[in-house]
Amino acid sequence: MQxxxxxxxxxxxxxxxxxxxxxxxxxxKIRGHGxxxxxxxxxxxxxKVQPRVALLKPLASAIAIGTGGPFGAEGPIIMTGGxxxxxxxxxxxxxxxxxxxxxxxxxxxxMAATFDxxxxxxxxxxxLLLFEWRPRSFIPxxxxxxxxxxxxxxxxxxxxxxxxxxxxxxxxxxxxxxCVASGAVAGxxxxxxxxxxxxxxxxxxRLPIHWMWWPAIGGLIIGVGGLIVPxxxxxxxxxxxxxxxxxxxxxxxxxxxxVKTLIWSLSLGSGTSGGVLAPMLMIGGALGGLEAQIFPxxxxxxWPLVGLAGVLGGVMRSPLTGVxxxxxxxxxxxxxxxxxxxxTAAYAISIxxxxxxxLTEKVARRGVHLSxxxxxxxxxxxxxxxxxxxxxxxxxxxxxRASGDAEDGPIVFADxxxxxxxxxxxxxxxxxxxVAERALPEVPIGTVRLDQLLAGRLRDxxxxxxxxxxxRPLDLLGAGRATPSVGDP
Numbered sequence: 001m002q003x004x005x006x007x008x009x010x011x012x013x014x015x016x017x018x019x020x021x022x023x024x025x026x027x028x029k030i031r032g033h034g035x036x037x038x039x040x041x042x043x044x045x046x047x048k049v050q051p052r053v054a055l056l057k058p059l060a061s062a063i064a065i066g067t068g069g070p071f072g073a074e075g076p077i078i079m080t081g082g083x084x085x086x087x088x089x090x091x092x093x094x095x096x097x098x099x100x101x102x103x104x105x106x107x108x109x110x111m112a113a114t115f116d117x118x119x120x121x122x123x124x125x126x127x128l129l130l131f132e133w134r135p136r137s138f139i140p141x142x143x144x145x146x147x148x149x150x151x152x153x154x155x156x157x158x159x160x161x162x163x164x165x166x167x168x169x170x171x172x173x174x175x176x177x178x179c180v181a182s183g184a185v186a187g188x189x190x191x192x193x194x195x196x197x198x199x200x201x202x203x204x205x206r207l208p209i210h211w212m213w214w215p216a217i218g219g220l221i222i223g224v225g226g227l228i229v230p231x232x233x234x235x236x237x238x239x240x241x242x243x244x245x246x247x248x249x250x251x252x253x254x255x256x257x258x259v260k261t262l263i264w265s266l267s268l269g270s271g272t273s274g275g276v277l278a279p280m281l282m283i284g285g286a287l288g289g290l291e292a293q294i295f296p297x298x299x300x301x302x303w304p305l306v307g308l309a310g311v312l313g314g315v316m317r318s319p320l321t322g323v324x325x326x327x328x329x330x331x332x333x334x335x336x337x338x339x340x341x342x343x344t345a346a347y348a349i350s351i352x353x354x355x356x357x358x359l360t361e362k363v364a365r366r367g368v369h370l371s372x373x374x375x376x377x378x379x380x381x382x383x384x385x386x387x388x389x390x391x392x393x394x395x396x397x398x399x400x401r402a403s404g405d406a407e408d409g410p411i412v413f414a415d416x417x418x419x420x421x422x423x424x425x426x427x428x429x430x431x432x433x434x435v436a437e438r439a440l441p442e443v444p445i446g447t448v449r450l451d452q453l454l455a456g457r458l459r460d461x462x463x464x465x466x467x468x469x470x471x472r473p474l475d476l477l478g479a480g481r482a483t484p485s486v487g488d489p
Contacts, residue, residue: 008068008230009223012267015067016219019060019272020212029053030060031211031271038082038107038129047086047099054083060273067219068226068233070264071274072281074111078124081110085144101137104129108141109148115161118149120325127318133374160331161237164244165300169334176341178295179306182288183342186310187349189287193265193280193315194354200269211271218270225263229255232263236282243285244301244308244330250293257286276315277325284311298338305335306342313343314350317357378460379418379453387418387455388435388446412448413438418456421448 023031027050041049061076085106089099104125112121125141126133152158204214226233231252239256242248264279288307295303305326312322323339326332350357410424411434424433431450436443 008226011067012219012222013216015063016215018063019215022060024212026056027052030057030273038079042100046096047103049083049086051087064272064274069274072278074275074277077110077114078107082107101140105141105144109144112145113148113152117328118145120328121145123321161329162241162244164330164332169299179338179341180345182306183310183345187314187346190314191353196265197269200266214270215272218267218272221266222263225259229259232260235278240281243289243304246300253286253289280311280315281308284308309339310342310346314346319343319347379456382418382456384416384448385414387452388448
């Protein structure tokens with residue numbers, strides 16, 4: 001259906017005006033693509049989301065997409081589902097961590113119900129939102145995702161969102177090497193798109209007008225792009241399907257790759273409401289479609305699929321989510337290894353070049369330190385008995401008992417972890433604690449001090465940074481030392 005050029009140009013502007021008004025007089029939390037707002041709520045807001053956000057966020061996103069915005073619905077769905085989970089939690093007598101679990105459960109359930117992608121939704125929760133890997137949060141989130149996916153079937157049906165032509169994948173060593181190349185290019189594209197978002201955001205921040213008007217200016221950028229490539233407007237599921245089916249023309253591939261990237265990134269910086277995933281699917285598919293003109297044929301839609309997963313992995317810095325999401329959207333599960341190679345290569349480029357992803361940069365700019373690297377706490381694998389000193393007098397304290405039964409203050413046991421000791425010290429205000437055996441809690445056998453606690457951290461640092469040669473070539477022939485020393489240079 002052909003639309004008037006004036007409608008294409010002005011509809012996004014009108015949508016931006018409405019979104020600006022809703023954000024200013026409703027809630028500023030509706031601005032952006034949803035996931036950073038959910039992260040910020042978890043990190044700084046005690047996982048408490050305002051009830052009006054659950055109503056206004058989908059409304060604003062519907063207006064943005066309905067008037068031509070080049071966005072996806074998934075970010076707003078994640079934020080809206082998270083808002084409902086948080087609201088339910090706020091009616092209950094729960095801790096901040098428990099509210100976080102319900103917020104993430106709602107967010108992941110919303111994504112699973114929308115895309116019929118339960119595993120990708122669960123991985124997104126783990127890689128991006130939970131900031132932990134524990135049964136206490138994983139199990140409830142997995143349950144919510146399962147229920148949402150089961151309820152989706154009678155309402156929206158099942159099957160792939162983007163069905164692809166079936167057939168064998170003709171892969172060889174050269175094809176796998178080209179998957180690495182495709183992923184590297186996707187990582188560079190992710191760098192460009194992410195940089196443009198925040199260049200745009202900085203430019204809008206310097207405008208001498210209220211931020212309420214910024215989405216309208218972003219709408220004008222969208223309208224101009226729509227005049228050049230109308231298919232770049234909206235969610236664009238039909239374009240993504242054409243990319244994966246190999247039925248898209250080369251000139252449209254190039255137009256989508258350039259225009260969609262520009263209007264999405266520049267308009268998102270204006271603070272309008274819209275998601276990230278669908279635009280990245282379209283842009284990544286266009287990149288793969290262009291590569292398919294050069295790379296050897298593997299199967300119809302194969303290179304767009306690899307490009308799609310690569311751009312997701314690079315932009316979101318959630319490579320496992322990107323791979324599984326691509327598989328669940330298309331049901332091309334035999335492409336698992338090529339997608340893993342491409343997404344990992346894109347992720348590596350993104351990590352090497354960018355400090356933060358498009359999903360976390362906004363949170364960091366608000367002064368919140370954010371880390372998405374997970375490792376086992378070294379204090380969790382060391383015990384008090386490994387570091388404690390000899391028994392010596394400890395001044396009595398009338399504080400609450402935290403671990404043992406001593407009446408003059410907290411004690412810890414030799415088989416307690418150092419992480420537990422750190423909590424006891426924090427609760428009691430003590431920097432040294434008596435140590436006892438569980439069978440005889442009234443008889444101290446030693447003490448554990450703060451400096452001994454920190455020694456556990458030093459051991460972890462030593463294991464991370466100290467390098468040594470354990471074996472030499474002659475050792476393999478039996479001519480070297482029989483038992484190499486770990487500390488040998």
